[in-house]
Structure formats: C-alpha cells, structure tokens
Amino acid sequence: MRYLPKSPADRRAMLNSIGVRSIDDLFAPIPAEYRLNRDLKVPRQMAEAEIVDWFRERSRETGADYAATFLGAGAYYHYRPVIIDALISRGEFLTAYTPYQAEVSQGTLQAIFEFQTMISELTGMEVANASMYDGSTAATEAVMMAARLSRRHSVVVARSVHPEYREVLSTYAAHQNMPLVTLPYSESGQLDLKDLERAITEQTACVLIQSPNFFGTIEDVAAVAELAHRKGALLVVAIAEAVSLGILEPPRPADIVALEAQSFGVPLGFGGPYCGVIATRFEYVRQMPGRLVGQTTDRKGKRGFVLTLATREQHIRREKATSNICTNQALMALMATIFMTVYGKAGLRELAKQNLAKAAYAAEQCGKYAKVLFPNAPRFHEFVVETSEDPRAINNRMLGHKIVGGLPLKKFYPELGHAALWCCTEMTTRTAIDTAAGFIAESERSVKSAPEADAEEVAR
Amino acid sequence: MKHPTPKATRHVSRNEGLIFEKSSPGKMAWKLPPLDVPDVDAQKLLGASRRTDLGNLPEVSGIEIIRHFTRLSTWNYAIDLGMYPLGSCTMKYNPRVNEMVARLDGLANAHPYQPEKVSQGALRILKTLSECLLEITGMEAITLQPAAGAHGELTGLLMVRAHHQAKGDPRKKILIPDSAHGTNPATAATVGYAVENLKSNAQGMVDVAALSAQMNEEVAALMLTNPNTLGIFEQEIHKIADIMHAKGGLLYMDGANMNALVGKVRPGDFGVDLMHLNLHKTFSTPHGGGGPGSGPVAVQQFLEPFLPRPVVIAKPDGTLGFDYDRPRSVGRVRSFYGNFGMFVRALAYIFANGPDGLRQTTEDAVLNANYIRQGLEAAYDLPYPTPSMHEVVFSDKLQAKQGVRTMDIAKRLIDYGFHPYTTAFPLIVPGALMIEPSESESREELDFFIEAMRSIAEEVEEDPEMVLAAPHTTRVSRLDEVAAARNPVLRWKPKG
Numbered sequence: 026m027r028y029l030p031k032s033p034a035d036r037r038a039m040l041n042s043i044g045v046r047s048i049d050d051l052f053a054p055i056p057a058e059y060r061l062n063r064d065l066k067v068p069r070q071m072a073e074a075e076i077v078d079w080f081r082e083r084s085r086e087t088g089a090d091y092a093a094t095f096l097g098a099g100a101y102y103h104y105r106p107v108i109i110d111a112l113i114s115r116g117e118f119l120t121a122y123t124p125y126q127a128e129v130s131q132g133t134l135q136a137i138f139e140f141q142t143m144i145s146e147l148t149g150m151e152v153a154n155a156s157m158y159d160g161s162t163a164a165t166e167a168v169m170m171a172a173r174l175s176r177r178h179s180v181v182v183a184r185s186v187h188p189e190y191r192e193v194l195s196t197y198a199a200h201q202n203m204p205l206v207t208l209p210y211s212e213s214g215q216l217d218l219k220d221l222e223r224a225i226t227e228q229t230a231c232v233l234i235q236s237p238n239f240f241g242t243i244e245d246v247a248a249v250a251e252l253a254h255r256k257g258a259l260l261v262v263a264i265a266e267a268v269s270l271g272i273l274e275p276p277r278p279a280d281i282v283a284l285e286a287q288s289f290g291v292p293l294g295f296g297g298p299y300c301g302v303i304a305t306r307f308e309y310v311r312q313m314p315g316r317l318v319g320q321t322t323d324r325k326g327k328r329g330f331v332l333t334l335a336t337r338e339q340h341i342r343r344e345k346a347t348s349n350i351c352t353n354q355a356l357m358a359l360m361a362t363i364f365m366t367v368y369g370k371a372g373l374r375e376l377a378k379q380n381l382a383k384a385a386y387a388a389e390q391c392g393k394y395a396k397v398l399f400p401n402a403p404r405f406h407e408f409v410v411e412t413s414e415d416p417r418a419i420n421n422r423m424l425g426h427k428i429v430g431g432l433p434l435k436k437f438y439p440e441l442g443h444a445a446l447w448c449c450t451e452m453t454t455r456t457a458i459d460t461a462a463g464f465i466a467e468s469e470r471s472v473k474s475a476p477e478a479d480a481e482e483v484a485r
Numbered sequence: 486m487k488h489p490t491p492k493a494t495r496h497v498s499r500n501e502g503l504i505f506e507k508s509s510p511g512k513m514a515w516k517l518p519p520l521d522v523p524d525v526d527a528q529k530l531l532g533a534s535r536r537t538d539l540g541n542l543p544e545v546s547g548i549e550i551i552r553h554f555t556r557l558s559t560w561n562y563a564i565d566l567g568m569y570p571l572g573s574c575t576m577k578y579n580p581r582v583n584e585m586v587a588r589l590d591g592l593a594n595a596h597p598y599q600p601e602k603v604s605q606g607a608l609r610i611l612k613t614l615s616e617c618l619l620e621i622t623g624m625e626a627i628t629l630q631p632a633a634g635a636h637g638e639l640t641g642l643l644m645v646r647a648h649h650q651a652k653g654d655p656r657k658k659i660l661i662p663d664s665a666h667g668t669n670p671a672t673a674a675t676v677g678y679a680v681e682n683l684k685s686n687a688q689g690m691v692d693v694a695a696l697s698a699q700m701n702e703e704v705a706a707l708m709l710t711n712p713n714t715l716g717i718f719e720q721e722i723h724k725i726a727d728i729m730h731a732k733g734g735l736l737y738m739d740g741a742n743m744n745a746l747v748g749k750v751r752p753g754d755f756g757v758d759l760m761h762l763n764l765h766k767t768f769s770t771p772h773g774g775g776g777p778g779s780g781p782v783a784v785q786q787f788l789e790p791f792l793p794r795p796v797v798i799a800k801p802d803g804t805l806g807f808d809y810d811r812p813r814s815v816g817r818v819r820s821f822y823g824n825f826g827m828f829v830r831a832l833a834y835i836f837a838n839g840p841d842g843l844r845q846t847t848e849d850a851v852l853n854a855n856y857i858r859q860g861l862e863a864a865y866d867l868p869y870p871t872p873s874m875h876e877v878v879f880s881d882k883l884q885a886k887q888g889v890r891t892m893d894i895a896k897r898l899i900d901y902g903f904h905p906y907t908t909a910f911p912l913i914v915p916g917a918l919m920i921e922p923s924e925s926e927s928r929e930e931l932d933f934f935i936e937a938m939r940s941i942a943e944e945v946e947e948d949p950e951m952v953l954a955a956p957h958t959t960r961v962s963r964l965d966e967v968a969a970a971r972n973p974v975l976r977w978k979p980k981g
Contacts, residue, residue: 028837045855056755061748100598128961132556331964331966351668352634355773363550367514
C-alpha cells in the first residue's frame, strides 16, 4: 500500500523484536467474537489516476461548467487570489497540529495573532478569537457567552437573521433553558424598533441581529444597541458577509460580533469548511469560547506567541469550560489572513465598492420588470425580488443557460413565496446580470399575457 | 547532546516581524478588473452606514506576502517534516491527491444552495462516504454535519437526549471515565447533563463492578473512548454494553482512536449505540494547524429519526437529494451540510486504501506503537502493563527523581528533530508521556525516535539542568505562558 513506509521484511523484524509471532497477536485484546474476519465492503484500492477521474466526474455533475451564480445567503462567491493556495499548501502550515508546543509552532501562532488583529480592526472590536466552526456556531456560541456575561437567559432574535443560524441557535438553546423570542422584519426589511423595545425585558440576556441581514438590508445597529443596553441586555451582531466590512461601518456599539469570514478567500466548497470567528470587548475575553493566541517573551526576552487563557477551555476546565470546542478552523483563518493581507486597507474598500455597484445595477435592472422588496433601507450586495411567477420556474429556465438564479425564499419564509434573494459580487458580470434580468422580464411578460399558466407546474 | 542526532541539524532561521510592521501606505498586492457597471456613490447609497476608516489593515506587496508567510511556515514543525507522535491525535500522512481533488472546480466552487440537479456529484460524494463509514463502523445511519470531534459529541448527546425524551424518560447524567478527553465532560454540560466520573481499574480499563454500581435509571449514556486514552482496548466491552442497555442507558463511543480498529473490528458489532469519527485523525484530512476537522456521527437504526437535518436520500427517479422533513430531528448543528471539503479528502483516502489497505494501515499503526513500547520500556516507567493498541502511555516517574518532568522531556525531544508527544494526559497517569506514532512512520524513523528518547533518559541522569532548559535549538526558547495569561496581549496595536 503506497502510503505505508514498510517492507514485509521490516514488519517481520519489528514483530520479532516485540516478541510476537504474528500481527494478530497484537490484536488479541479484542474479544475474538468481535474481530472482523472478512474484508470491509468498501471500493477496492484505486490508483491515483482512478481517484482523480472519479472526482472529476463528480465535479462535472456539480456544475463545474456553470457560467454565473446569483446565490449568496451566507455563502459567497468571491475571487480567491492564487497566492492563498500557494501558501496554505505548504506542508508546514497544512500538516501541523494545533500549536500547543509553542517553540515549534511560531509560524501558526504568529499568523493567528495577525488574524486576531485584523479581525479586531475590521469588526471594530477589541479582541477576536482564533476561529469557530462557522458563522452559525459562532453566532450561537456568542449568544451563550452573552448569557454567561449577563447572567440572564432569554434571547431576542430578529427573524432576519440567517434561518440556518437561527436553527442552530434553537438546537443549542433547547438544552440551556434559553427561551428565544423571534421578532418579525418590518416593511423596510429591518428589525422594527418598537417591536424590539417591547420584547426586551429584565430577563433578556442579549439581542441577536444580523447586518447586513439575510435580506441584504443593513440594520440600524446603533439604535438596536441603545434599546438593548438601556435594559441591561447585550447586543450580538452576526455578520455573514465579511466583505461588507470594507465599506460598511462595523457594529462598534455591539458587545459581541459573530463573523463568518468565508468570503475572505475560503472556497464555497458546497458549504464548508468555513471560518467563523467571535470578536468582543476586552473586558469580556474570559467568557469567550475558543482558542486565543497571546504575545509573550521567551527566556532571553525575545518576542514570541503562545496559546493563552486556556483556563476557559475544555482540556483544562472540562465540564466548567466556556465551550466544548477543541479543533477549530485554523487553516481557513490562515486563508482569511492572507486574503486580508492581499487586499489590505485600500483593496478591501474597492472590492466592497464593486460589490455594492454590481448589486445596485442588478437591483435596478430587475426592478424594471419585477418588484424589489424592502426598497427604503440601505443594502450591501443582496436584494429580494418578487416576481409574478414562482421564482423556481424562472430559475429552471435560466439553468438551461448555465446561470443559477437567486435563492427562492419560500423554504425559509413561506410568506415570501414568490420572492428570491439575489446576490452580486465582483465576480458577477454585467452580461450575466442583463441576461438574468431578461429572464425576469420575459417571465413577467408571459404571465401577464397568459394569466392561466400554472407556475407551480413548471416549477416541478 | 548525548549522542549527535541523525535527525536534525541547525540551520539559518529567518527573522520576520509582524505583517503590520511591514505596511506602508500605497503598497498593494491587488488589482480589480475594471467595473463593468455604472459606479455608485457609496455615501448616497449607504449614508451613515458608510465606513470611512478601515483601521490598521496592512498595505504590502505580493512578494512581501509570499516571503512573510513562507518565513513563518519555516518556524513550524509538521508531519511533512517528520514524526509527530501526539497521542490520540493520529498525526498521519496527508496525501496530496486529496488536496488536488478537493480543489476541482465543480467541488470547490459549488454553492450549498445550488439546485439539487446541479449538485448530484457533491451529493454522490456525501452518499458514498456515508456508506463507507457505515461499513467501517458497523453502524446503520450517519450524519456528516458536525464540524469536528467535539461537535460530533454534541450531536451524539443531543440524539441521546432526544431518544430518552421520546420515551418519556428524560435522564440527567452522563458517565465519563476518568481517562476521557476534556471535550467529553464539556459536551455533556453543553447539552445540559450532569457529569459523573467513572474510575478506571488497575489495568487501565473501565471498572466493570464500579460501572454496575453507578449505572441506574438516571444515567442517559456512557461516553467511552475505545481504545481508551491509554491505548488500551476495553476488553470487557460486551459487559459494559450489557450493563448500560439493561438499565436503558446508551453506549456512546468517542471514535478519536478509531485508527486502532478500522478493518479489524467494528464498534457496531460490539454494542455501541452511537459514535463519532474524526476525519482529521483516522481518515487523513490535514490538521491545518488546528482545523478544520470533521466529526460524522454514526448511529444504530433506532436513533436514525433523530439525526440532524437534512439527510441525503435517493429519490424515486434515482437522483439524490436532501430530506428536510424530519419532524423528530434534533435540528441543525451548523449551517449547510458540514465540512464538505473534508468529506472529499476522506473519501479519496478510503479509495486509495481499499479494504486491504485500510486493514494494513491499522495493523501498522498498532505494530508501530508496540515497537516503541518495547524500545522504551527499559528507560521509562510504564504505569499500565496491559497490552497497547495504537498508542502507548509512559510516565515520568523515573525522571521525576531528577526533577525532570514530562514537559521537559518533550521539549528536549524537539532538539532531536521530533515534535513532542502529548504531555500530561490522560489525567489518570501523573506525568504522562502519551505516544501515538500512527502507521506513517518507517522503521528507520521509529528507531531514531527510540534512540532519541533513550538518549534523553540518559541526559536526565547526567545533566538534568540541560534537559530542564530545553529546547536549545529553536528560534525561541521556552515562552513565558504565565505572563501571557496574566497580562494578555491578544492583538497588535500601532505605537503611539
């Protein structure tokens, strides 16, 4: 077997020096009745070329040749500078373990320290951790952190937070005696501040909002923070689109920010691995979950970095830890660090501005033929289009032209049955936008000329 | 150094500051294509939400970025450089074909919400990997959603809770052996369970009599690592399962040490009700300096209704799809479908091995651990003489007489060209040296390791001070962790 560095003679010699006759003697502790005396029924050993072929075929079946996508909704298609994979493919990063042994892990540790710094700068927070699994678990752990900090239990959640983030939160909250109060979105797509004011009580640990929210609309973070803080509740802001931070004021009045940094150089990869991260105020750091890297000095006074404040963590505190998280998303955090370094201060602003411009143009084009919902609030690069026809039917027709249309919202918001969430990034070409808008125009024309058409039927 | 090591030699190591210290306004490493739509006035569109200050993000050029991160990388030890004998971490070879196939366009750029008809290849990967893992574990249903081992534990315990609640019998406690990973009790607490410790017996295994006495109708499950963290197979596993089941409890297996079992024995055959796997351990996906991992949870059929949403199903027309209509599901544990990129790598690993390769891998892993055990038994205290599987745990009892502890020996090992083993764990062995070589080490590398460890044992007798001051060859000497925690500096700030 090509991954195993031993000859049959090596194995014999090793068995001899151990003093056993056969390898089976080493498996004697396993009760005989449970030992597997047959081959596993998995595919036979394949040559490298066969493996590559098999996966190439799967890649072709997964839209490898698609021209454009208008999907966003928490997973964003941005350009990934080539330098990212060149650097993260270095075995010293790729094949290293968690940097517990600081003297032989300074590379990873310094890179994480740089990550923590950049995320702090971008989110407007004082400190960030070394990463969480993804945006949904970061938001959930941020809420649990807020409950520990405030010593309160109830949570107010905006319905405009990513539906899957809310699902994860409710999975965890069910076992933490944590009632969730979900607030509707208003005409503007934002949280209604009057609803919010009524919902926050003396038991409210925190308010969880997302900005830009699931509909792409920017929330009034300062106003929400004011209402939360007035009653002693904390504000947790989830950010699913990290690139927005290049042009949107970060949620500085928030107490905790839960960020999904996938947009920073992490491939879409059918949903994972991604890069969650939690950022907060310095005074809250001891209730923060996840690993943290800190600066220190060695015995000769030289600067170096270590994992620190480990008394928050499971390997020290066991059932009293702030979280059960151990393995995080270190390599994705490295991708994000390199991405932020490539674009830097000026590039990230320009990148964000291109996203803003593409979406503004697309919304304008779509708005000529169909209704763009929530028109009165500012948005970043996503917008909701309501059509007369079921958007799944329109999307089906676009698929024939290798274009993936916006996300039909019916699954998450039944009341928005004919609406879809569209996203444009710097990767979306004007041609693709014009083509997609053309499909919407055609759909509206045909619905108006043939009111009997059964959209549901086409959608199937 | 007692004996000059054949493994390592000094070489020039480049100094490198923080990236922020290289930054200066106007340097850049990016260029965007010309905007093909009308430009916008951000102030007009965003008003008060427009950001004016991006803080201290660095401004540097491409060559500086390459050199910065390349220099940092040279300060890391890695499996690509040599043996990485961390116990219970299974640091094995990370095949590069896995990386290549994970980067194929259709897979790397697949959006999680793209229509199912455009996702058939990705769904096929989910399904094929699921089938392989079920065959390997001997279980009946699986979720790939959890993002890491601890996340798998959480998912498993949520299902345990759902199972008992469905029977109208919510239980309060989880039993956890004193040798367990810290994630086990932390997870139990997250799911709202009380944790009760279970003492190990003199052989380093679950004390079956104690388990019998502690097991009652309040206990929801036992979380058992098998082989346990001493590298010992729980030889009375069938009795353990029977005791749990007789009183309505479940047997949860932490699959961190599955590298000792693949192709030789299946947890589903010895009474396990549910378990998680670590694709980043047993199935060769790279650790990446601390992640990503992937922690699928495999269960017996009676737990299938509780699997997280969604699950992959075959539709009547033969295509694959996601089923969200799962009313008894514990819910979601993360967004989308899990760490898909790791599924691609793990499946490529299974393909490269086949049934014969997987079995040989397990045999070599166990052979390597026993070879090290035999080689070091004379130099280090072996607290539990019970046969070892894929890892072996010594203690620093002999060296402690000279004031040298496991961490000191570990740091000295760095000077010999090795990454340290796991120190001070499991907690039931005072001063533990937990060594797991994995199957990826040649006889030559193992001999170097044994020689290095023996040499350090001699050094401890002759010059303990020198060992206490190790490592001597790294670019930084031992770092002040106390100062780091007392006065945390968690980010760079500009001077002034």
